[in-house]
Amino acid sequence: MKNILIERRSIRKYDPNYKIPRKELEEMLKETMRAPSSMNMQPTRFFIIESDPYKKKLERILYGNKVQLDTSSAMILMFTDLQKYDLAENIFDLAVKKGLMPKEVRDRQLRNITNMVEDLNLSQTERTGIFDGGIIALQFMLVAKAHGYDTCPIGGFKHDELADVVGIDKKRYKALHIISVGKADEAGYESVRLNINEVAKFL
Numbered sequence: 001m002k003n004i005l006i007e008r009r010s011i012r013k014y015d016p017n018y019k020i021p022r023k024e025l026e027e028m029l030k031e032t033m034r035a036p037s038s039m040n041m042q043p044t045r046f047f048i049i050e051s052d053p054y055k056k057k058l059e060r061i062l063y064g065n066k067v068q069l070d071t072s073s074a075m076i077l078m079f080t081d082l083q084k085y086d087l088a089e090n091i092f093d094l095a096v097k098k099g100l101m102p103k104e105v106r107d108r109q110l111r112n113i114t115n116m117v118e119d120l121n122l123s124q125t126e127r128t129g130i131f132d133g134g135i136i137a138l139q140f141m142l143v144a145k146a147h148g149y150d151t152c153p154i155g156g157f158k159h160d161e162l163a164d165v166v167g168i169d170k171k172r173y174k175a176l177h178i179i180s181v182g183k184a185d186e187a188g189y190e191s192v193r194l195n196i197n198e199v200a201k202f203l
């Protein structure tokens with residue numbers, strides 16, 4: 001784990017001839033989904049762009065980041081679903097069925113969510129979705145590293161137009177980030193970090 005953390009760095013050029021096998025990519029996403037999320041609502045949605053027509057559509061809304069697009073095995077588009085609470089019942093029912101949650105807890109959680117959703121506005125839902133999205137994005141990058149692949153998180157794109165690339169409702173799905181993934185074809189470079197005393201205070 002420590003090696004994965006230390007060795008991960010943004011890689012922007014990949015072997016263009018290497019495709020991550022579909023089964024392995026699915027396995028990586030499954031491992032990524034082990035990330036925690038607020039109330040376990042798992043609101044992040046992934047679109048995996050591997051084909052040239054979709055890469056072409058994506059190119060139109062990128063600011064730079066062309067080498068990642070052209071050489072990666074896949075560009076992972078991540079959105080947060082503002083209707084995430086629609087799945088609450090399914091998620092808790094599954095937990096009860098698997099014996100992981102008592103029925104009373106399921107009922108109480110669902111009641112809490114129903115009450116909370118009435119008071120929530122969309123920007124609050126989006127904010128928790130963005131938190132969850134950051135956590136799961138890093139999880140994906142570390143999972144990829146553990147599988148022998150490298151990644152680059154990409155924020156340089158027209159956020160308002162990402163949903164159009166894959167034809168989904170942009171009012172419901174808010175763009176988070178893009179992550180390129182593939183077999184590294186460069187060493188990348190080590191980046192600096194601030195000292196702990198510049199960012200943390202022990203009280």
Ligand SMILES: Cc1cc2nc3c(=O)[nH]c(=O)nc-3n(C[C@H](O)[C@H](O)[C@H](O)COP(=O)(O)O)c2cc1C
Nearest residue numbers: 008009010012065152153154155156157177189191
């Ligand atoms: C939210 C976010 C957006 C980023 N956007 C880009 C980007 O558009 N293009 C790019 O080449 N790198 C992008 N990066 C990568 C950062 O430049 C990189 O993570 C940082 O310099 C630290 O380097 P490291 O990832 O190698 O440790 C982004 C990183 C984050 C977390």
